[in-house]
Amino acid sequence: MAAVAVLAASPGLGWWFPQSYVDEAGAGSLESVNPLGREIDHLFYVILVICGVVFVLTQIGLAWALFGAAGRSRARYLHGNHVLEVVWTLIPAAALFFIAFYQMGAWAKFRVESYYPEGVTPVAEVTARMYEWRIRYPAPGKPLMDTPQPDDLYAVNELLIPAGQPVLIQLRSEDVQHSFSLPQFRIKQDALPGQRIPVWFQADVPGEYVLLCQELCGWGHYKMGGVVKAAPPEEHAAAMAAFAAERRSDGVTVENDEVTAALPDTDSTEPGERN
Numbered sequence: 001m002a003a004v005a006v007l008a009a010s011p012g013l014g015w016w017f018p019q020s021y022v023d024e025a026g027a028g029s030l031e032s033v034n035p036l037g038r039e040i041d042h043l044f045y046v047i048l049v050i051c052g053v054v055f056v057l058t059q060i061g062l063a064w065a066l067f068g069a070a071g072r073s074r075a076r077y078l079h080g081n082h083v084l085e086v087v088w089t090l091i092p093a094a095a096l097f098f099i100a101f102y103q104m105g106a107w108a109k110f111r112v113e114s115y116y117p118e119g120v121t122p123v124a125e126v127t128a129r130m131y132e133w134r135i136r137y138p139a140p141g142k143p144l145m146d147t148p149q150p151d152d153l154y155a156v157n158e159l160l161i162p163a164g165q166p167v168l169i170q171l172r173s174e175d176v177q178h179s180f181s182l183p184q185f186r187i188k189q190d191a192l193p194g195q196r197i198p199v200w201f202q203a204d205v206p207g208e209y210v211l212l213c214q215e216l217c218g219w220g221h222y223k224m225g226g227v228v229k230a231a232p233p234e235e236h237a238a239a240m241a242a243f244a245a246e247r248r249s250d251g252v253t254v255e256n257d258e259v260t261a262a263l264p265d266t267d268s269t270e271p272g273e274r275n
C-alpha cells in the first residue's frame with residue numbers, strides 16, 4: 001500500500017527530476033525546458049507505471065501463495081510447469097517490445113538526423129577533456145566548420161545558446177570517455193575520443209542551466225561542470241558580438257576616432273576577399 005502511494009505521489013512531489021526553471025508565478029518548474037526532454041519524461045512515467053503495475057501484481061501473487069493457497073493444499077514437489085514458464089516469458093517480452101516500439105519516435109528525434117526539428121542550428125563544437133569543456137564558436141554570422149577557423153572564438157565551461165530554438169553542438173573528446181549531460185534538458189550523450197557526435201537540444205525558457213560530465217573520467221571528474229546560458233535570440237546575438245569584440249581587442253583604446261576610421265574594417269570582409 002505504502003509503495004503504491006509513493007508511486008502515485010512521487011511525480012507531484014518532484015522526486016524524479018531536477019527543477020528546471022522558475023516560472024512567472026515564482027514557482028519552480030519540474031518540467032524539462034527542452035521539448036524532447038518532456039517526451040523523455042513521458043516515457044519515464046510510462047515505464048514507471050508498467051513497473052508499478054508489475055510490482056503490485058507480483059505482491060498480490062506472493063500474498064496469495066503465502067496466505068491464500070497455503071491452507072488449502074499441502075506443499076508438493078513440482079518439476080516445472082511449461083505453461084507457466086511460457087506465460088512469464090511472453091509477458092515480459094511483450095512489455096519490452098512495447099517499450100522498444102513506443103520510444104522509437106523520441107529516440108529518432110534525438111539521434112537520427114532526418115528526424116531533427118526544423119531549423120536546428122549548429123552553434124558550437126564542445127570538446128571534453130580532463131577536466132573541462134572546451135567550446136569553439138564560429139565567428140558571429142558564420143557557420144560552424146568541422147575544422148578550426150582563424151576567427152573562431154573559444155571559451156571554457158560556458159556555452160551560450162539562443163533560447164526558443166533548437167541548437168546543435170558537435171561533441172568531441174580529447175582524451176578519455178566523458179558524458180555531456182544537461183539534466184534540465186534530459187540530455188546525456190557520451191563523448192568518445194576520435195568521434196564527432198551531433199547533439200541537439202532547445203531551451204524554451206531563457207536562463208542558466210547545468211552542464212555536467214556524467215562519466216567517471218578520472219580524479220577531477222567531480223569538477224567537470226559548466227553552464228549553458230540561454231538568452232533570447234537578440235540578446236544572444238549581442239552577447240556573441242560582445243564576446244567576439246572582447247576576444248579580438250588588444251586592450252588598447254584608440255583615442256582618435258580618425259585613426260579608427262582609417263583602419264580597414266576587417267570584420268566585414270568576406271574570407272575570400274582577403275588578400
Ligand SMILES: [Cu+2]
Pocket residue numbers: 128129131177178179213214215216217221224
Ligand atoms: Cu569527464
